[in-house]
Amino acid sequence: MKYKPKSGQHYLGMYTLVLESYFTTKARQKLKKYLKDTVDVTINSSTLRHELDANFFSEDGQIVAFTDRNVLEVQEIIPKKNNPLYSKTNSNYQVIMLKEDGFWRIRHLTRTQLNFDKTRILKKSPLVNDTIILVDNQPFPIKGINYYPKDTPWDLFGDKFNAEVVDQDFHLIKNAGLNTIRIFIPYTDFGKEYVLPEKLEKLRLVMNTAEKVNLKVIVTLFDFYGNYALEDWTFTHRHLEQIVDYLKDHKALLAWDLKNEPDLDFDSRGKSRVTSWLTELVAQTKEIDSIHPITIGWSSPEAAKLLQDQVDFLSFHYYGEISDFKERYKPLKAFQKPVVLQEFGLSSYRGLWAPFGNSEEDQALYYQNFQNILKKESVHFLSWTLYDFTNVPKGVVGSLPWRRAIQKHFGFIRTNGEKKPAFQFISN
Structure with a gap:
């Protein structure tokens, strides 16, 4: 009311x-x-x-x-x-x-x-020990990648879902030396407050395939959601409840990422409203699943300081200059929590819309240099992304052709299935 x-x-x-x-x-x-x-x-x-x-x-x-x-x-x-x-x-x-x-x-x-103001005590995940993430009681350094199939970017669970393609891709990822994937659950496509059984079945198949090849999964919730209004909280709670309860006992599950880049909605929705929604979401998730760690995929190292006392590990995205990375990443070490570089990458697009853009050789050098830094700093990482894409939905980066053209070429593998030079640096 x-x-x-x-x-x-x-x-x-x-x-x-x-x-x-x-x-x-x-x-x-x-x-x-x-x-x-x-x-x-x-x-x-x-x-x-x-x-x-x-x-x-x-x-x-x-x-x-x-x-x-x-x-x-x-x-x-x-x-x-x-x-x-x-x-x-x-x-x-x-x-x-x-x-x-x-x-x-x-x-x-x-x-x-x-x-x-009844305070719910947020218990720390038993799978996190100070700055270490644990799997089977052993330290687990995340070496991963954000995943979409080549032909269905931003639509993993849609009508063209293909379990065989997922199986082939997960074997490829595992054989490349990686151990983790990050996937995205679109709020509306999954049915909002009435989560669709057929979507959950596809999600289960993806998780089972990951378990079969020994890959861990970070599940990112509420993709393409951006309301945050209080009258919507009941609906988002029901959505969260169904998915978390459905997956909480799956062996492939590594962690919950509650929202992708929510700080980008601060200007349009209000910082207080967004962070209040996230704060409640953390508490709700821990009531359902007290075991698996929780994080939030902020768009920058600076934003990753937000709500740091509520999440189990810090996550941020970085598409800036490599030379600035150490300085911007350094303050996050003070929080004595695991820090995950959840997205990073470089487009290899050079063409009509970016005649002075980066070549595939530039992309390979970028990953070679970045992986050296990540190895020395012992940073958990997930790169963006496995494949180049033929099509990028307008809802992702807008309709401007130069933005869409650049977004199509972040992959380690070309659209024809050939590996780009950067593939040799997909894992450090």
């Missing part, structure tokens, strides 16, 4: 319609009295958890009474000209509903218990 009154006035716009939809006539009359002395503030509210116990149901099917326990409610309070504030409550309610005009409406609602 969203309420946005004007100072000293009774707001009767669309929010009156909300009251009419959910409450009986007598209940609405009482609620309207409470709206007279309001201040100029926007309050958004969403509930993330309910535990219902039925107490009474009338024989004529017109009255129901129930107790709603452990209701986790989040409120976003937006004062005029100020940044949003967030609060959480854990409450119990007693509810009576009447069937009125064919619809169930609330007649009586009483809060019987209220705990403000």
